[in-house]
Amino acid sequence: MKQPSPTMDASRFVVLADFVPGIIQEIRYHSTYNFVGDRIDGYEEPCALLTRDAARALKGVAAEMAARGLRLKVFDAYRPARAVKHFVLWGIEDLDLRMKPFFYPDLEKTDLFNLGYIAKQSAHSRGSTVDLTLLDMATGKELDMGSRFDFFGEISHPSYHGITDEQFDNRMVLRNAMVRNGFAPIDCEWWHFTLEDEPYPETYFDFPVSARYLGR
Numbered sequence: 001m002k003q004p005s006p007t008m009d010a011s012r013f014v015v016l017a018d019f020v021p022g023i024i025q026e027i028r029y030h031s032t033y034n035f036v037g038d039r040i041d042g043y044e045e046p047c048a049l050l051t052r053d054a055a056r057a058l059k060g061v062a063a064e065m066a067a068r069g070l071r072l073k074v075f076d077a078y079r080p081a082r083a084v085k086h087f088v089l090w091g092i093e094d095l096d097l098r099m100k101p102f103f104y105p106d107l108e109k110t111d112l113f114n115l116g117y118i119a120k121q122s123a124h125s126r127g128s129t130v131d132l133t134l135l136d137m138a139t140g141k142e143l144d145m146g147s148r149f150d151f152f153g154e155i156s157h158p159s160y161h162g163i164t165d166e167q168f169d170n171r172m173v174l175r176n177a178m179v180r181n182g183f184a185p186i187d188c189e190w191w192h193f194t195l196e197d198e199p200y201p202e203t204y205f206d207f208p209v210s211a212r213y214l215g216r
């Protein structure tokens with residue numbers, strides 16, 4: 001049988017919802033409510049896929065959070081290389097500023113890449129990176145993190161102190177649990193984490209975001 005090329009080989013990936021029961025998903029790049037304003041290339045289904053290792057680590061985070069009455073809510077996980085290409089092409093389209101008021105009101109599109117908010121080759125494509133927040137099971141609402149997911153600006157830096165103590169503490173609850181379970185944060189986005197011991201540190205995958213592709 002013909003083997004898939006390395007970047008199309010999803011054999012060590014899982015459907016996150018199968019692995020972490022109760023996880024909430026709002027896959028923004030499958031919808032039009034994202035900084036581009038369109039569904040992003042490669043997002044065939046509104047589901048989160050991750051490597052088995054990353055999903056296992058995230059299960060540990062979910063268990064810790066459940067004990068505090070919180071659930072994980074995932075916005076993005078594995079991101080195909082073709083989706084990153086879509087972002088890059090959008091980035092050079094000067095006239096398309098439809099979503100600027102909502103996601104990058106104070107920045108130029110080129111800044112989004114130069115300042116590290118959007119990668120031209122993303123860790124997400126290696127399959128062990130996730131964008132997420134926390135949801136309070138009692139209220140059904142997201143914890144207030146001081147800025148919305150994919151709001152590009154200083155206010156989204158995890159170390160930013162111009163937010164309330166409660167907002168800052170909420171970021172730290174998420175960040176500390178992720179770090180305890182083996183994930184590394186980045187400096188400019190409170191929601192973005194990569195498994196430190198990721199199984200594919202050099203491979204950028206390009207199969208679609210689709211449970212069906214994984215045989216489900």
Ligand SMILES: C[C@@H](N)C(=O)N[C@H](C)C(=O)O
Binds near residue numbers: 076117150189
């Ligand atoms: C675009 C945003 N959600 C994100 O994931 N940014 C990082 C830097 C990335 O593109 O890898």
Ligand SMILES: [Zn+2]
Binds near residue numbers: 076124129130191192
């Ligand atoms: Zn991310």
